[in-house]
Amino acid sequence: MKYDLHNHTHYSPCGNIKPELLLKLVKKKGMDGIAVTDHHTIKGALKxxxxxxxxxxxxxxxxxxxxxxxxxxxxxxxxxxxxxxxFSVVDEVKKQGGLIVIPHPFRTSINPTLKFRYPIEKIKDKIDAIECFNARMIFQSDNKKAQELAKKLNIAGTGGSDAHFRFDIGRAYTLFEGDLRKALKHNKTRYNGTILFGPLSGTFSFLRKRIFKNITD
Ligand SMILES: [Zn+2]
Ligand SMILES: [Zn+2]
Incomplete structure (x- = not known):
């Protein structure tokens, strides 16, 4: 099975994909399933x-x-x-029989409030997976760090495009056999994708080391 597990519709303030188009394009990309994950609303997902x-x-x-x-x-x-x-979010989700995944845990940003701040020892027993491939990372190394963390914690990894625009859809995905819940529980998922800024990433990496070191590291 091939699922894109991170997508936004125009119900997210930052997204502009209509539900009709998201469904059409994600199928066209060969996915067998999708998770619609708008910011603070399930209206787009229900549509x-x-x-x-x-x-x-x-x-x-x-x-x-x-x-x-x-x-x-x-x-x-x-x-x-x-x-x-x-922890209240975790309770609400578990009450509904849902799953919890930490997306882009090491996202580089010039906004310092977006730095890694999950107290991993405290939350590791509450989460079902870590997003190990997010297609909107500027640096592949940010995904690598997430992959290393999942490995260290022996927890499943997912891949998702984090699509906000039509050209993002299906750029990253999760691969598994059978049922997603079971695959996550038994750490049997794989993931792959291409990052949006792939070809420019080397240049960005170089600049980051020179200019943004104090902000991002
Ligand atoms: Zn996010
Ligand atoms: Zn997102």
Whole structure:
């Protein structure tokens, strides 16, 4: 199975993909399923699910919640998550039978508030996976760090495009056999993709080392 597990529709303030187009393009990219993870709403996900008429294509209803520790991806929701406090979010999701994934844990940003701040020892037993390939990373090394962390914690890794625009869709994905929940639980997923700034990444890396070192490291 090949799923893109991180996508935004125009129900996210920063996204501009209509649910109809997202569903069409993600199928065209050869995916067998998708997680729709808008910021703080499941409206777009519900629309995509309703539009999908193919029983063999799975639409996972989720969202991306900004918590006190950073972003949290949620999957298999029945209703919207109200809390913004990490452990309360976990409780709300688990009550609904959902899953918790930490997206882009090492994203480089010139905004220092977006630095890594998940207290991993405290939260590692609460999470179901770590997003190990996010296609919107500027640096492949940020995905590498996430991959190393998942390996160290012996926890499953996922891949997702984090699509906000139509050209992002399907740029990263998760591969597994059978059922996604089981594959995550037994650490049997794989992931792959291409980063948006791939060809420019070397140049960015060089500049980062020279200019942004204090901000990003
Ligand atoms: Zn995010
Ligand atoms: Zn996102």
């Amino acid at each position: 995509v699910k309703k539009l999908n008429k193919n029983k063999d294509f799975e639409v996972i209803i989720g969202d991306e919640v900004s918590t006190n520790y950073g972003d949290v991806l949620t999957y298999y929701l029945q209703e919207e998550i109200k809390s913004r406090e990490f």
